[in-house]
Amino acid sequence: MTDQAARISGPAAAEDARDAAEGPRLTTRETAELLGVKPETVYAYVSRGQLSSRRAPGGRGSTFDAAEVRALVRRTGRRESAAADGGLVFRTAITFIDRDQYFFRGVDAVELARHHGYEEVAEWIWTGEIRPGIRFTSSPESLAAARRAVDALPAHSGSTDRLRVALVAAAAADPLRFDLSPQGVLSSARGLIPTLVGALPTAGGPEATGDGDGDPTAIAARLWPKLTTRPADTASLTVLDTALALLADHDLAASTLAARVAASAHAHPYAVVSAGLGVLEGPLHGAASGLAHRMLAEVVERGSAAPVVADHLRTGRRVPGLGHRLYTGEDPRATALFALLTDVPQAAPVLAAARDVVATTARHTPLHANVDLALAVFSVACAMPPEAGETVFAVSRTAGWIAHALEEYAERPLRIRPTGQYEGPRPPQPLPSPPAA
Structure with a gap:
């Protein structure tokens, strides 16, 4: 290694060793996500002395000590970020839904x-x-x-x-x-x-x-x-x-x-x-699968989905077992169960009834089967109650x-505490009087 390389790598190596000894460091974005705030607020915490920062390698942005950030989270309480529609977003590592x-x-x-x-x-x-x-x-x-x-x-x-x-x-x-x-x-x-x-x-x-x-x-x-x-x-x-x-x-x-x-x-x-x-x-x-069960049982009994679907539409009821707000196509749970139900001999007529319901409803509105319809096929075919x-x-x-x-x-206790928007009479109001006799 040349003297110039040693002069360049020496401080960097020392800084790496210091970081390793102090523990992991977070970027500004990661710190903001943990605190549930905007990046600008992170620097406000720095200016108030609540967080310490260090210039990131290369001079772009800052890094923050992970332990120090977690301590601040415990003191201030992590605030959940808001979704685009204004709803709360909960960080979870259990289930992820994407592209059907x-x-x-x-x-x-x-x-x-x-x-x-x-x-x-x-x-x-x-x-x-x-x-x-x-x-x-x-x-x-x-x-x-x-x-x-x-x-x-x-x-x-x-x-x-x-x-x-x-x-x-x-x-x-x-x-x-x-x-x-x-x-x-x-x-x-x-x-x-x-x-x-x-x-x-x-x-x-x-x-x-x-x-x-x-x-x-x-x-x-x-x-x-x-x-x-x-x-x-x-x-x-x-x-x-x-x-x-x-x-x-x-x-x-x-x-x-x-x-x-x-x-x-x-x-x-x-x-x-x-x-x-x-x-x-x-x-x-x-309980949605019970509604689908009763509908499918009626379709099997009447031999066609058309009159059953027509009854639902005429009375303003939605056809159960169809559509899901998270999937544009067929519910993947329904697809998997339908495939297995083909191996159950007594399920064949009920599967045909379910397909008839989907096809008949598609003339009015294109909706795909959801897991409630698949559960209904199973329960009707196996002589189960609704x-x-x-x-x-x-x-x-x-x-x-x-x-x-x-x-x-593992989260901060009682963190799920929405604030109500009061829309009642403006206080103070007089004490209520009993109705006149």
Whole structure:
């Protein structure tokens, strides 16, 4: 090395060594994103002495000590950035939706569900690790408490009613539910999901779980006899297991947002799932597959989609099972399930009915099938009740709610606190008087 090169590289090497000793440094943009502010505000923090900066190599911009920035975040509270439409944006590493595809931790979710069962997919979105063959086990105490509570419900209670009651009973039986450490939350989750399934009453008849090829300890095999009296076959169990895996998460759907709000208040995992279930019961979310089930059953009975679709349009009702605000084409979850349903012999007429619905509706408005229509094909073909799709959705999405709770527990508590825009009478107003007699 020449003397001139040594003079040039010497200070640079010393600066690199200093940076390595002090820890990683962030660019202005990265610092602004962490703080949830504009880059100009970052330099305002510098001028007020709240942050120290160093000129970036090459003299362009500044760099900031990552530990110092994180400390400022803790002091000021990280503010979430706003979306273009004014809505909140939550940073998450769980699900990414782009160009009619969706990904779990960067992996194509459809491909993941094709190669791994529900429990393995749940572990992936929770921990970023695949654990081949993992099975979830419920606590005997929690399962017994959940079953007693569910058995006490009226006979007309729906599956979501039973799941919510089972959830409360299981929580009461778990004295460690307030442990919000990652391992504590994961332990609760691995016991909660089989408890919810185990607390549901059987649909009737023997609890046969398949034709001998499936694993009776898998969640799908345990859930099957809760949904139908029809004996399971390998192809049908594959559809159910894949549906559970595909539905595990889908970004910030309404129920997931409710779950994150609960987690922001440091509610325990059972309460987080309860918040999600409360929203899921709405007809525009988890219950949508039941509407599609009833429609498809009528199409099969009448032999044509035309009169059924016409009835919906005439009464101003939207045709269920069609369209999704996040996809321009067919919902990838529906595409995957339709492909598997072709291997279920009894599904053929129902699949034809679904295709008839899509084609008939396309004459009026071009809408593609969504996952609710695929769940409806499955539930009608397998002699399940209309609410079966909602049950599958709730059991599956429990994994996603837990994944989002794990993320939210690591954030600043109670950060999800919108400000109301008051539009009532301008104060002060006089005290109200009782109506005249």
